[in-house]
Amino acid sequence: MNRLYLNALSHSNFSGEVPLWIMRQAGRYLPTYQKIRKTSSLIDMFHNSEVIEQVTLLPIEEFGFDAAILFSDILVVLEALGVSLSYKDGVGPQLFPRVSSEKEVLYLLKEKKDVEDTLSYVFEGIKALKKRLSVPLIGFCGGPLTVISYLLESENTEKLKATKQWIYQREDLVHTLLSLVTDVTEKYLAKQIDSGVDSIQIFDSWAGSLPLDLFKRVAKPYLKRLVDFVKAKGVPVVIFSRGTSLYFEEFLALGATAISCDGQRRVYDLRSLSSQKVVLQGDLDPELLLYGTTKQVQEEARKILKGMKDDPGFIFNLGHGILPQTPVDNVKALVATVRETSLVTK
């Protein structure tokens, strides 16, 4: 197995080659993905372990990334709480029920289902993939705050308007929801790990958009629970959020194996801030990959590689997920640049 990614996660990548994968690498920028997507709905794709296997492999076959990420979504875990899930083109995730009063919170508490049964399609997908992959497989979950924001917001906004209203008016119920989601996420992660994933990434995308005191109250404790849970299983755990730059010290304090940097402050500048031996992942701007020329992409990638040169705990990635419509040629240029520079430093 190609171990570059795992070696970097244990701070021991002394090969001079930099591991590379891209958040949301199995997605809409890929023509091969679009072709499969035309024939079925997104939720049907997530529910089908053969599609999970096939789509997870697409970017590996096409670009030779050093890690695969399971084709799934952070919201499927809610099916184990009796929530039904679908995706509307151009709108985003549709959850039923959404939480608009205490009544729905009580419903979710009561509807809990068996994780192993309800999400068996995910675990079957992982087992099938482990037989075929020659790179590590990344399992994942959403951060509890981010997951509940999709239950609370009537329209998905980054501003967390409804979520903040709930926090200020009924923080007790917010904690009830967060505990519930954290409990079910622990079971979900345990089963992903049993099925064979090599690392876990927690996507708490919107947690960093909260004011610091709220972040400390409603996001951090539940993230900490998940980090400790995965670490106790002996599996590396990576944390991503929009806000890792702003709240770097807070994310550092969680004690995760790695922080996936959001690109607001450069990954090499953050490195000099951390005395701790945390692994860093990041942080090319997805908008540059979408709108820039291949030359701009190459220059920016070289800058990051230079800044992180000879760092045994660095994983090349973007600052957030790759955007739909990103030119495949820019992705190819990025891959080629990371490979070239790695060879030169050898």
Ligand code: CP3
């Ligand atoms: O990285 C990968 O390629 C693995 C799969 C993956 C998906 N979603 C598949 C997906 C991962 C890791 C996610 C995480 C996810 N899902 C996050 C956290 C990461 C981030 O980008 O902030 C969030 C917030 C979600 C929730 C979600 N899922 C939204 C808001 C949407 C609609 C908007 C969008 O980004 O497309 C989805 C749909 C979704 N999840 C798609 C895919 C490939 C869209 C595919 C399509 O429409 O064909």
